[in-house]
Amino acid sequence: MSTKITNKEQVEAFLESYDTFLFDCDGVLWSGTHLLPHVVETIELLRSRGKRLIFVTNNSTKSRKAYTGKFAKFGITVSENEIFGSAYSSAVYLSKVLNFPKDKKVLVVGEKGIEEELESVGINYIGGTDPAYNVEATDASLASLARDESIGAVLCGLDLHLNYYKISKALLQIQDPNCHFLATNIDSTFPSAGRLLPGAGTIVGTLITSSGRTPVALGKPSDEMMNCVKEAYHLDPSKTCMVGDRLNTDMKFGEKGGLGTFMVLTGVDKEETILGTNPLVTPKFYADRLGLLYELLQNN
């Protein structure tokens, strides 16, 4: 059974239970460029109580560095090493797990976040935001496509500049079984300004359908990402809580990692999904929005 947090005593007991909070971003802190209510106050409250905060997002469009800028725009000070995104998780996987060779390149289907994190670990890449890949698909441009043997992996994430030419190039590469097929994350939708838009999973889906291959997915709820986060932050799972808006990524990630789970209803999944029959995951706690933690403590 999931406990809905609705009063001051429950907030105090909840905060007492954990000393580290892993925060999802889209749908929890903000929705696109719209900051959700009392997020700033809640983060300040947790910091004032000596809690450790780590921001674990599946959104690969921005690097850790770029995210410090997004937080700053909302008046929230967050350092780069408090952020762990799926773009970084993918870069770590390529460099540390696959030991990706220096003479090979990654073909990126995605945004600047992936490019910057690959640069941060010294991995060569092509594609991504390079205008040379934002080409109209004509008979001539498609005929010019050929497999490039210097490409050793295709890494796909949320690509806001998707086109047929880029997807065709990526498909030609992963038709070679020796070429790694990786995804930063496979979220089907992307919460933005209160609506659900196509997610990275929709983009990756075009390559899954056309290639018949399944990528290694490196965002939440993957073990690869949890192992990286646990190692990077020396987590004590019993004193750590995962805060998210999505059952099949955030809450699954927390549950698989042996962490506490707190879901907020400002993003992808709603109360009826949690309370319905056989929910995928039953969060330990939930609330209408993150800011309630602060608001309820203001009540006398």
Ligand SMILES: O=C(O)[C@H](O)[C@H](O)COP(=O)(O)O
């Ligand atoms: O499509 C995506 O990539 C996701 O919807 C999105 O980025 C999720 O980000 P998160 O909620 O993990 O911060």
Ligand SMILES: [Mg+2]
């Ligand atoms: Mg989210």
